[in-house]
Amino acid sequence: MPTPAPTPDIAPSFSTRVRLGDVLDPNCPSRVILDHLTSKWGVLVLIALRGRTERFGELRRSIGMVSERMLAQTLRVLEADGIVERKALPVVPPHVEYSLTPLGEGAAEKVGALADWIENNRFPS
Amino acid sequence: MPTPAPTPDIAPSFSTRVRLGDVLDPNCPSRVILDHLTSKWGVLVLIALRGRTERFGELRRSIGMVSERMLAQTLRVLEADGIVERKALPVVPPHVEYSLTPLGEGAAEKVGALADWIENNRFPS
Numbered sequence: 260m261p262t263p264a265p266t267p268d269i270a271p272s273f274s275t276r277v278r279l280g281d282v283l284d285p286n287c288p289s290r291v292i293l294d295h296l297t298s299k300w301g302v303l304v305l306i307a308l309r310g311r312t313e314r315f316g317e318l319r320r321s322i323g324m325v326s327e328r329m330l331a332q333t334l335r336v337l338e339a340d341g342i343v344e345r346k347a348l349p350v351v352p353p354h355v356e357y358s359l360t361p362l363g364e365g366a367a368e369k370v371g372a373l374a375d376w377i378e379n380n381r382f383p384s
Numbered sequence: 385m386p387t388p389a390p391t392p393d394i395a396p397s398f399s400t401r402v403r404l405g406d407v408l409d410p411n412c413p414s415r416v417i418l419d420h421l422t423s424k425w426g427v428l429v430l431i432a433l434r435g436r437t438e439r440f441g442e443l444r445r446s447i448g449m450v451s452e453r454m455l456a457q458t459l460r461v462l463e464a465d466g467i468v469e470r471k472a473l474p475v476v477p478p479h480v481e482y483s484l485t486p487l488g489e490g491a492a493e494k495v496g497a498l499a500d501w502i503e504n505n506r507f508p509s
Contacts, residue, residue: 297424299419366501373422373495377417380490
């Protein structure tokens with residue numbers, strides 16, 4: 260039987276490349292997004308907004324102990340990535356709502372699975 | 385039909401508590417572990433060591449652009465969490481190997497799923 264032809268046009272996945280010992284360029288777009296989604300506050304924003312819409316103050320209370328500045332910066336980054344949608348309603352006083360885009364809901368599902376896995380496993384210390 | 389009795393003894397999951405607007409104590413053990421597993425280098429260590437054993441230098445090359453100091457610190461934290469196993473072989477020159485514990489393999493599976501999801505989805509910019 261003939262040997263299967265190599266398929267050099269199928270790139271290995273992100274995690275396979277790391278496992279193969281491939282040096283990951285820190286500017287690799289997927290690595291940049293991974294950094295944003297797994298940032299200290301990014302993770303909690305994703306979990307908090309899953310299936311919900313919240314105002315800035317509500318979100319800040321959900322997450323706990325995040326400064327206004329850090330939360331605002333996290334939301335700006337995730338908005339630029341297409342993960343978070345920011346909606347400013349034309350009212351006085353200003354009313355701004357945050358929710359996840361469909362893409363963001365997908366990311367939140369994966370991050371939520373990790374968080375729930377942690378809680379369901381016993382850790383030493 | 386009788387109404388089902390409330391079940392106050394079943395605590396909601398980590399992600400449910402955040403979504404319910406529960407203020408998460410930053411010292412909550414699950415939140416601390418989540419911080420470690422999703423740290424900038426923790427994520428890449430988990431992916432790189434999944435199903436493998438590597439020496440410090442190999443691991444450093446797999447990940448790319450991590451300083452020795454940051455990688456050593458990340459490995460110490462993950463070892464204390466029971467995620468990474470450090471094995472020093474009694475030879476000269478010293479030979480130290482790192483691998484994931486069974487618990488670490490579980491965490492790496494969840495983190496790898498997030499990384500692969502990122503790569504399989506299109507992001508703006």
